[in-house]
Amino acid sequence: MVSAAPVTGKPEALLGWMTSLGDPTRLRLLRLLERRELGVADLCHALGLPQSTVSRHLKVLADEGWVDGRAQGTTRLYRSTAGEGDPGARKLWLLAREQTERWPAVEHDRLRLDRRLAGREPGAASFFAGAAGKWDELRSQLYGHGFTQAALLSLLPPGAVIADLGCGTGQAAALLAPYVSRVVGVDQSAAMLKAAQRRTKALPNVELRRGELTALPIDDASVDGALLVLALTYVEDAARALREMARVLKPGGRGVVVDLLRHDRDDFRRQMGQLGLGFETDELKGLMTGAGLTAVTVRAVPPEEGAKGPALILAAGARAEGSDSTTGRTKR
Ligand SMILES: C[S@@+](CC[C@H](N)C(=O)[O-])C[C@H]1O[C@@H](n2cnc3c(N)ncnc32)[C@H](O)[C@@H]1O
Secondary structure, eight states: OBOSSOOTTSHHHHHHHHHHHOSHHHHHHHHHHTTSOEEHHHHHHHHTOOHHHHHHHHHHHHHTTSEEEEEETTEEEEEEOTTSBOHHHHHHHHHHHHHHTTOHHHHHHHHHHHHHHHTTSTTHHHHHHSHHHHHHHHHHHHHOSHHHHHHHHTTSOTTOEEEEETOTTOHHHHHHGGGSSEEEEEESOHHHHHHHHHHTTTOTTEEEEEOBTTBOSSOTTOEEEEEEESOGGGOSOHHHHHHHHHHHEEEEEEEEEEEEBOOOOHHHHHHHTOSSSOBOHHHHHHHHHHTTEEEEEEEEEOOOTTOOSOOEEEEEEEEOTTBOTTTOOBOO
């Protein structure tokens, strides 16, 4: 309840609410706390900020009545009271809520929190503490991690031809090659291709070609699957690159894009030399569909524990059966 503020209608009430809400970190905290009661450690993890910063902002929110805290053992749990109390404050909060709905940082915080809390679902603790949890640990101790990936790759048809578009140093190409008939890696960078060559030299079915994502050196309808991993964000004309991906797929072939989920870390973008701040799910779906791919699915990939970059987005779709080889459009 927004109780500490002066009575509605007085200038100082509005100014107090606006000052306390007028900070992106505090808005992000409130967006998480409106979902559930959380401790400082969870909030620090979700926002990727140190405890001192989070505690300082929580104090401002608590002083102005936007959050309420209670002790639980040695920790303190906070909940949002932003929808309660003074109708004026509530209106301001509803506006702030609406305006932050599509903030990339809010979406990234939610994904990081969901991932952290998933392990705490009812029953999860006893599951992972019991025999089943021991098996997970024993499984990797005895056999390592890679064999699950090998099993999944074996689901690919052995005769498949796969294009790795923007192949970089050839990580995906090297993983795929033992399981399919041929991998064609394309990249514009001679240095990247040289590294890919070194990595794949013992794999005779990997063919590396220098070329542009917007004008692929690959024949129409000649590959069964195409990957575009962490490369679309470097291309000025993303729609054209996706049309090219669709063009080289055989009808029924599948195209998969992994890129950055829309974020707001411009420092990161500049450091990595990327052209944009990632993609929203609707935006990438529209681009994939516009390129002539059908049955398109797009999902946000929560950031892995310890991963420092933004969350990722994964889109997949199929070239329509009976579609034109140059336009990707379905023939009438
Ligand atoms: C971040 S790397 C990712 C490499 C690889 N897919 C991976 O997942 O490790 C992006 C790659 O895309 C390539 N690239 C960027 N823009 C390109 C373009 N317009 N045409 C061809 N390759 C491009 C870069 O040279 C680089 O190797």
